[in-house]
Amino acid sequence: MKEITRNWPFLGCLLVLAGAGIATPHLFGAYWTLVALNLAMWIALTQSWTLFSGMTGYISLGHVVFYGIGAYVVVATFKTVPLWISVPMGGVVAALFALIVALPVLRVRGPYFVILTFGVAELVKFIILNIETGLGKSSRLLFGAPGAQTLLYVMICLAIAASGLTLFAKVSRFGRGLTAIREDETAAETVGIPVARYKVIAFAASAAIPGMVGGLMALRSTYFEVLQVFNPIVSFTIVTMAIIGGSGDARGPLFGAAFMVGLSELLWANAPRLYMILLGLFLVGFVVFAPSGLVGLLARRGRETSA
Amino acid sequence: MSLLIADGIGKSFGGLRALAGVSFAVDEGEIVGLMGANGAGKTTLFSIIAGHQRASEGAIRFKGASISGLRPDQVCRLGIARTFQIVRPFAGLSARDNVETALLFGGAQQSASAKVSDRAMEILEEVGLVDQWQKPAGAMTLSGRKRLEVARALGTAPELLLLDEVMAGLTPAEVAEMLETLRSVKRGYNLTIVIIEHVVRALVELSDRIIVLHHGELIAEGAPADIAKDKSVRAVYFGEEDA
Amino acid sequence: MDILFSPQLLFSALVLGALYALIALGLNLVYGTMRLLNIAHGDLVMIGAYAAFWLFTLTGISPLIGLPVIAVLTAGVGVALYSVLFRGQLEGTQSVAQLEANSLLLFFGISVVLQNVMALAFTASPRAYRHLDDVYHVAGVAMTGNRVATLLIAVLVLAGVVIFLKSTIYGLAVTALIQSRDAAKVVGINVSQVQVGSFALGFGVAGIAGALISMAEQISPFMGFPFTIAAFVVIILGGLGNIAGGIIAGVLLGFIEIYAVALTSATYRSILLYGIFVGVLLIRPQGLFGKTRGG
Numbered sequence: 140m141k142e143i144t145r146n147w148p149f150l151g152c153l154l155v156l157a158g159a160g161i162a163t164p165h166l167f168g169a170y171w172t173l174v175a176l177n178l179a180m181w182i183a184l185t186q187s188w189t190l191f192s193g194m195t196g197y198i199s200l201g202h203v204v205f206y207g208i209g210a211y212v213v214v215a216t217f218k219t220v221p222l223w224i225s226v227p228m229g230g231v232v233a234a235l236f237a238l239i240v241a242l243p244v245l246r247v248r249g250p251y252f253v254i255l256t257f258g259v260a261e262l263v264k265f266i267i268l269n270i271e272t273g274l275g276k277s278s279r280l281l282f283g284a285p286g287a288q289t290l291l292y293v294m295i296c297l298a299i300a301a302s303g304l305t306l307f308a309k310v311s312r313f314g315r316g317l318t319a320i321r322e323d324e325t326a327a328e329t330v331g332i333p334v335a336r337y338k339v340i341a342f343a344a345s346a347a348i349p350g351m352v353g354g355l356m357a358l359r360s361t362y363f364e365v366l367q368v369f370n371p372i373v374s375f376t377i378v379t380m381a382i383i384g385g386s387g388d389a390r391g392p393l394f395g396a397a398f399m400v401g402l403s404e405l406l407w408a409n410a411p412r413l414y415m416i417l418l419g420l421f422l423v424g425f426v427v428f429a430p431s432g433l434v435g436l437l438a439r440r441g442r443e444t445s446a
Numbered sequence: 447m448s449l450l451i452a453d454g455i456g457k458s459f460g461g462l463r464a465l466a467g468v469s470f471a472v473d474e475g476e477i478v479g480l481m482g483a484n485g486a487g488k489t490t491l492f493s494i495i496a497g498h499q500r501a502s503e504g505a506i507r508f509k510g511a512s513i514s515g516l517r518p519d520q521v522c523r524l525g526i527a528r529t530f531q532i533v534r535p536f537a538g539l540s541a542r543d544n545v546e547t548a549l550l551f552g553g554a555q556q557s558a559s560a561k562v563s564d565r566a567m568e569i570l571e572e573v574g575l576v577d578q579w580q581k582p583a584g585a586m587t588l589s590g591r592k593r594l595e596v597a598r599a600l601g602t603a604p605e606l607l608l609l610d611e612v613m614a615g616l617t618p619a620e621v622a623e624m625l626e627t628l629r630s631v632k633r634g635y636n637l638t639i640v641i642i643e644h645v646v647r648a649l650v651e652l653s654d655r656i657i658v659l660h661h662g663e664l665i666a667e668g669a670p671a672d673i674a675k676d677k678s679v680r681a682v683y684f685g686e687e688d689a
Numbered sequence: 690m691d692i693l694f695s696p697q698l699l700f701s702a703l704v705l706g707a708l709y710a711l712i713a714l715g716l717n718l719v720y721g722t723m724r725l726l727n728i729a730h731g732d733l734v735m736i737g738a739y740a741a742f743w744l745f746t747l748t749g750i751s752p753l754i755g756l757p758v759i760a761v762l763t764a765g766v767g768v769a770l771y772s773v774l775f776r777g778q779l780e781g782t783q784s785v786a787q788l789e790a791n792s793l794l795l796f797f798g799i800s801v802v803l804q805n806v807m808a809l810a811f812t813a814s815p816r817a818y819r820h821l822d823d824v825y826h827v828a829g830v831a832m833t834g835n836r837v838a839t840l841l842i843a844v845l846v847l848a849g850v851v852i853f854l855k856s857t858i859y860g861l862a863v864t865a866l867i868q869s870r871d872a873a874k875v876v877g878i879n880v881s882q883v884q885v886g887s888f889a890l891g892f893g894v895a896g897i898a899g900a901l902i903s904m905a906e907q908i909s910p911f912m913g914f915p916f917t918i919a920a921f922v923v924i925i926l927g928g929l930g931n932i933a934g935g936i937i938a939g940v941l942l943g944f945i946e947i948y949a950v951a952l953t954s955a956t957y958r959s960i961l962l963y964g965i966f967v968g969v970l971l972i973r974p975q976g977l978f979g980k981t982r983g984g
């Protein structure tokens with residue numbers, strides 16, 4: 140508990156953000172409600188990614204698969220299963236999927252793992268695409284989905300839950316185990332860390348929230364098309380946000396998501412290509428010049444001014 | 447009573463035989479030296495005991511029960527710790543966090559608390575690294591990292607310590623310090639130790655008993671003084687070293 | 690079963706296999722010599738395709754004549770990327786694992802930049818042009834001139850690169866670097882020069898492949914990705930860094946894809962490709978012909 144309370148600036152920041160998010164629909168209207176929804180979504184996704192990839196060093200380029208699976212669960216059961224069941228169920232199915240693929244996938248290390256995650260996500264995308272085509276549904280429309288305000292409030296809960304999970308992972312024994320795995324997997328098992336089990340748990344945990352996020356976003360767009368929902372750009376954006384923020388702990392995703400959502404507000408509507416180009420350039424720039432991300436840059440600035 | 451028993455251990459990599467029919471026992475409280483030229487199978491034997499590799503034949507028994515087929519983390523929690531010949535610290539973590547990690551997951555199974563940090567500092571003190579506790583392990587000297595390997599192994603609260611060339615590459619002065627450290631932690635923790643070492647003088651000085659491996663087979667076993675006189679050992683081991 | 694013995698399928702499989710071998714060759718060179726995982730490789734194919742398209746539509750010059758220019762263009766992109774980004778990475782990064790992870794992220798970023806720059810410049814809509822598309826009938830096989838040319842040129846370039854690697858000093862240096870970086874340095878190979886050469890050669894060959902593809906297929910800024918994946922399948926099947934293995938695996942993948950699609954349906958093409966990709970990584974990451982990599 141002491142470790143958690145030591146992170147009060149982070150917790151305070153999170154609370155302020157959540158408060159601002161809750162007030163947004165009442166104070167700033169519909170447009171900013173959608174912006175807040177977007178921000179909460181990216182925070183939830185990037186925190187979840189950090190929980191697994193940031194902590195263990197197993198970089199996943201396929202996190203969109205969990206988002207897509209959650210969306211598909213909600214869409215496929217729309218109007219037959221109530222949303223308060225189907226959205227969590229999206230998370231559960233995504234986590235189950237992660238559990239099933241984890242054992243074979245997590246045996247693969249290093250660069251093979253990275254490209255494998257990408258391949259798995261694309262494979263699932265095309266399988267679901269074929270299922271949908273087989274069912275004669277090239278796209279689906281959802282009528283009577285909840286409004287943006289409701290979705291925002293649920294999304295804020297998910298963002299807080301994801302942030303809390305990542306913070307907990309960082310300060311707990313579990314998180315120390317994951318960090319040791321990142322540093323040296325063989326040494327980690329030699330000091331008694333059940334490496335395989337820890338990786339599987341972290342992987343499944345990092346899939347659950349994206350599954351629910353995907354479900355919510357399907358409701359938000361009221362429209363479901365496989366190629367769009369499983370778009371690899373989502374995975375790419377998550378990784379970019381985590382790297383820009385600094386993927387070591389729970390603070391990074393807040394900075395990374397805020398930065399990129401701000402940029403997308405400026406550019407997405409008028410110049411989506413330019414936005415994507417900047418996304419790519421920022422990823423390259425941060426990997427080369429600031430591998431510890433915005434958090435690292437700010438920390439260094441802080442040390443320099445206080446010194 | 448025998449703490450560790452190796453019973454007919456054999457290991458093949460494809461067509462290559464790394465170990466063949468190696469049997470020996472280690473009694474509680476003993477220090478057993480493991481000698482042999484490069485490629486004799488010493489490190490492979492450690493890897494099999496610690497669960498990193500599986501023996502093709504034979505069984506390992508620890509405190510009377512078979513541990514063959516257990517994973518490294520399970521072997522560790524039973525009370526066997528090993529160090530690596532090529533050191534494997536958690537390079538990005540501080541020396542203290544390296545030891546803390548071992549404390550948290552090894553035999554002791556404690557939850558994160560100030561007590562764990564205190565305990566980690568005590569262990570660092572014992573191996574002479576306490577003034578470097580904040581240093582990332584990756585930034586330490588070779589001698590420091592070798593000591594950290596020992597400290598991390600101690601953190602898992604072992605009964606049996608497998609030390610793989612913890613003195614290789616150290617200066618004579620550092621070797622002397624390491625010997626002193628090993629003697630004192632052995633007493634302090636009531637340890638049993640199996641040690642691989644190329645620094646023959648150090649091995650003779652430290653060990654109660656020495657086992658010699660050659661091309662994967664156990665060719666001699668006995669008190670250090672007798673081993674030094676053993677004809678077959680002189681032929682294959684010292685002979686090779688002179689050449 | 691008759692379908693399996695159709696010479697038409699055999700021809701299609703050879704064309705596709707030769708293209709896959711060609712594309713994968715460049716990826717293999719860059720990985721083999723530098724341990725850089727180029728997931729933007731397919732985008733170089735795309736740039737080659739656009740270069741051929743504009744060359745033909747603006748000047749009427751056949752892409753076949755323009756191949757050297759196109760190869761130099763994409764090779765230039767490679768040299769630029771090497772000088773600006775990867776020289777520093779290769780010199781500054783200590784561990785191979787770190788280098789491989791960083792290179793994936795960097796090429797990921799580069800891929801997105803290239804795709805969107807091209808979409809910004811030339812719109813995202815697919816384009817095509819007609820060139821050498823007369824149909825010839827030879828021994829019961831209907832083939833268009835551009836596919837025959839594709840097969841011939843792909844085989845020539847493959848043979849040329851292999852002979853170059855086997856018989857010149859530079860080629861020997863590349864082979865040495867693939868075997869061991871440290872040893873290569875010790876025997877006095879100018880590692881930096883070989884690396885920039887590998888970038889140029891690998892990217893140049895990718896450009897040629899793109900130009901060949903553009904004659905027979907629609908092109909778009911986002912066409913590269915499936916080729917990246919196919920190239921990865923090929924070099925993993927053939928063993929990372931194993932040039933000869935990669936060529937065999939490329940032809941093999943071409944055959945698998947053409948025959949599997951013929952036996953089932955074109956809608957399964959992507960599932961098949963990604964399925965092989967995932968399957969190979971899970972079951973045999975060291976490849977069919979590769980050796981287990983140590984460490």
